Amino acid sequence: MRALRSSAVAALAAATAVTAVAGCAAKNDGKGGGKGAVKVTATDSSCELSAKEFPAGHVQFSVENKGSQVTEVYVYAPGDRIVTERENIGPGTNAEITAEIKAGSYEIACKPGMKGKGIRQKVTVSGKSAAAKRDPKLDAAVAAYRTYVQEQADQTLPKAQKFADAVKSGDLEAAKKAYALSRIGWERTEPVAESFGDIDPKVDVRADGLRDGQKWTGWHKLEKSLWEEKKISGDDKKLADQLITDLKDWQKRVGKAEITPTSMANGAKELLDEVATGKVTGEEERYSHTDLVDFQGNVEGAEKAYQLLKPVVSKNEPALAKELDKQFAAIRGLLDDHRDDKSTDGFVSYDTVGKGDRKKLSDGVNALAEPLSKLAAAVATAK
Template identity: 75%
Template sequence: MRALRSSAVAAVAAAAVLTAVSGCSGKADKNAADAIAIKASDDKCEVAKTSFPAGDVTFKIENKGSKVTEVYVYAEGDRIVTERENIGPGTKAEITATIKKAGSYEIACKPGMKGDGIRQKITVTGGSEKAEKKNPELDKAVAAYRTYVQQQADETLPVAQKFADAVKNGDLDEAKKLYAPSRTGWERTEPVAESFGDIDPKTDVREDGLEKGQTWTGWHKLEKSLWDAKQITDEDKKLADQLITDLKDWQKRVGTAEITPTSMANGAKELLDEVATRKVTGEEERYSHTDLADFEANVEGAEKAYDLLKPVAAKNDAALAAELDKQFAAVKKALADYREGDGYKSYDTVGQDDRKKLSDAVNALAEPLSKLAGAVAK
C-alpha cells in the first residue's frame, strides 16, 4: 500500500482522461520549455498557471517545505488521474501528461503524504485532435491489461475467502498460511486497485496511515492480530467478512477503471516504487514479515504491463527495451535467492547487506522503467 489516499475519493467520476508520462523525449522535451511550475511547501501549493489548453502538459514540481510531499491531479469527483509521490524536501520532480478532455481539475499538494492536501483549481480548455489519435497496438495492450487486472481480482476472491474463513474459524495457523497468497492479485495490480480511492483505505491501510477518526479495517489489521497479538477476536471475525465485502466491491468495479498505455507504464513504475519504499524496508508487512511475497507480486505486475507495451516501446526505443529486459531479469534473479519451499524466507531473517542488494536491483530497474511511458507516447 502506498501513502493513504483520501477516503472521499469517488470511484468513478468525470470522463476526462489525463495520462501521465515520465521521462518523455520529443514532444515532452518541447513542452518542457512551457512547463507549469508547482511550488509545494508545508502550507502552500502554488501553481504558476491555472488555465491552459488540452494537450501535452508538463508540471515541474519543487518541494520547498520541510516534509516529504506528493502531488496529485484530480478530475471531477476526486478521481485520481495522475500523481507523483515521495518528493523529498528541497528536491524536484516532473510530471508530463496528455490531457485529452477539457474540464475542471484540481492539483493537490500533500505535505507529509496524508489527507486531502492543499488544493488549487485548474481549468483545461479546448481540445486536441492529436491526443485523440488511436494506435491499434496500444489499444490491444490496454485491452489485454484490462483482462489481466480483472482476472487478478477474480482469482483473488476465492483465496481471500479461504483466508477469511480460517479467521472466522479461529484457525490461527491456517489464517497465517493464507494471508500472503490472499494479497497476490491485489499487489500485482495495486495502482489500478488504488485508483478507486475509497477501497484502498478499507482493505490495505497500515495503522500509521490512518486518517483521524478512521476505523482500522482490512488485511493489516488482521495481520497484527495473527502475528502480534497471536489471537483471533470476535472483532477480527467481523473484519474478515468486511474484507471480503470490500474485495468484492473492488472485483465488481475494476472493470470500470480508466486504463491507458501511459497509465500502464506509470503504474509499472509505481509498483517498483512500492517495492523500494515499503517492501525492501520491511515497512509493509511489519508483523508477518511476508514482504518478499508482496515484492514478487509487485514485480510480476510491473513486468506484465511492460510485456504488453513492449512491442511499441521496442519500436520507439530499442535500447530502453533491451535495458528493461536485462533489469527485470536481474531483479527476479536477486529475489530468487530468498526462495524457501513454495514461498519466501521471513523478511526479518534477511540482513541489511542483503536488503541493500535487493534495493540496488530494484533501483537499477526503476530508473529505465521511469522512461517507459515516454517510449510508448512517442
C-alpha cells in the first residue's frame, strides 16, 4: 500500500486536467483537457475545478499540477470509497484519467505532497449513465474479473492463516517464510480492496501512512516485528488474529465491489503505479525486502485485467494492444532475472538488487505504465 493515504495508487508523473462527459470520454484537444473538459488545477494550497456539476457516465479527468510538490488526485464516494485516483503527478505535469461514474455526490481531493486527506471540493454527478449500451464483451470481462478477485481473496485466507498461526505459535522463521506468500492475492487485486476505504488501512498500512490516532495493525506491523525487532510479542499474536478478521471481512465484501470496465483498466494502471512508488523503491517491504513478490503480484493483477479487456482493445485499438503485449512480456522478463529457486517465495531479497538493476526495473515499469494509462479511454469509447 502507498504511504500517506486511505488507499491510492501511484500514477507516473503525468498531466491531469479533469474532463467530464456522459457516455464516452472527451477527445483531448492537446491543451490539457478535451472539449467540455472540467479542469482540475492543483497547487500546493488549492484544488480548483472549472465546474462542480457534470453528467454521469464515462468521465475523463485531466489534472494539471501547478504546484511545487508532487501531488495526487482522488475521486471519493461517500465514506471515502475510492472511485478513481492518480498519484505521483509531478510539478508542471499533466495526465488524464477516465472513469465510469454514477449519479451522486462525490469529492475530488488534491493531495500536495501526497499527504493527508487532501484539499477537497464537492461535486455532483447527475443523470443516467449510458454504460448499459456498452459492448457485451465488456460485460463478460467484468463478470470474469469479479470471479477473479473473489478467487484471489478466497485463496489468500488459508495462506494468511498459515502466516498468522506461525506468529501465534511464536515461530519466527516459519512466520517469515509464510509472510510474502500470504500477500500475493491481495497484491494482485489491491485496487478493489482499496475501493472500500476502510479495509486497506487496517491490513496493509505502513508506519508512515498512519492517520491521526490510528493504531498500527496488519501485515507491515508484523513484518517489522519479524525482521527488525526479531521477536514476536503478545501484541503481535493478537494482531495476527486481527489480520485474519480483517481479511475475512475483505473476502466477504470483495464480491460486492462496484466494478466497471474502466475501473478494471484504471486498477491495472494503479497496480503499476504501486510498483513504481513502493516496490521499485524498496519502501513497501522495507524490513523483509520481499518487494519482488509484491512486484510480481501487482504485474499479474494488472495483466489479468488487461487480458480480460483485450478482445475489445484489440478490435478498437490494435496498436495499443500490441504495445501492451510487448511491455507485459518485457516486465516479466525483467522479473525473471531476479528469481531464486532456493528462496521460499521464489525471488532474491530486494536489498541485494543493485542500483543498475533497480533502474532497469523502473524503466520497464515506466515503459508499461505509459500505454497502460491509455487502457481506460480505449474501453470507454467501445460501443
